[in-house]
Amino acid sequence: MTVMTQGDAAAYLYAEGLMLDRLDFDPWLALYTSDCLFWMPAWRDDGTQTDDPDRELSLIYYRGRRNLEDRVQRIRSGFSVASAVMPRVAHMIGGVQLTEAEEGRVKLDSSFITNVHDVRSRATHAYFGRYEHELVLEDGAWKISQKIIRLMNDVVPTMLDVYGV
Template sequence: MSTFNDQQLFAFAYGEARLLDEQQFEAWLALFTEDGHYWMPLSHGQTDPLLQGSLMYEDKLLLRVRIERLAGQRTYSQQPKSRSHHLLQQPTIESGHPWHKPEQGQYALRTAFHYVESRQDQQTTYAGWSTFELIDVQGELRINQKRVDLVNCDSALRSIQLFM
């Protein structure tokens, strides 16, 4: 098991956002563990994705389905394709997070972001925080869970096409 330093963890967060912005969705999906989840809570301070409603709570299979839909020739909502841009604040190590146990190869990382999703003449901006629960899998960092907390999570939101 490797020990990852702060700079390596920060580089992981920046690299993950770049994969999304460059629409390298297969490479992005490969960052997740087999039991990994992408979670977007519906309310501030939400503690459980299963007992409370969420905007999204997707396992790797559902993420794959979304990625295949984005690549599909009959996905008319993506002709032309949506584009995205992440602007990240420098990540912080969440040493008080229950997942953060570097001695066991588990890391918790948080970064604030502004995210823009654009398609044709429409551009939508979101702001929030991403919290990564990362794990060392054979010397490589993998996402066990990515939690995306939007500032306006409890607002009426437009259809989010891509991944934040």
């Protein structure tokens, strides 16, 4: 399939969310291109987010799948205190819109709510915002070349990681 439909787009994003809910990192990492951008910009002020991850503050910023792989390895190692006891996570993704489509490339916008339950503190935190995905066709499969996470409630009461947004 070289053209993605609206239904395909929604199914793709739902599948990514479910992989994160299950902390199933290997297939999740396989969704990304080697040169991907995974970025959650910070808020410069109440109405403006940062727009240059190389020069401005970001809440999360990884360029290249190898950096995502490194983060997953640290999560799995047990040496990351924040990830010693993994949280329970549920992603709810909706409002998926196919905003651009051409042969072998699509852009998607969607909304999300993620509930993250910290087993240690017994606290549950909700995060919400918008996703901007860019997917490219690579070796016959759709891969994420860019994921921008626009977190709307950015007063983060606890540690926030790739699986929680």
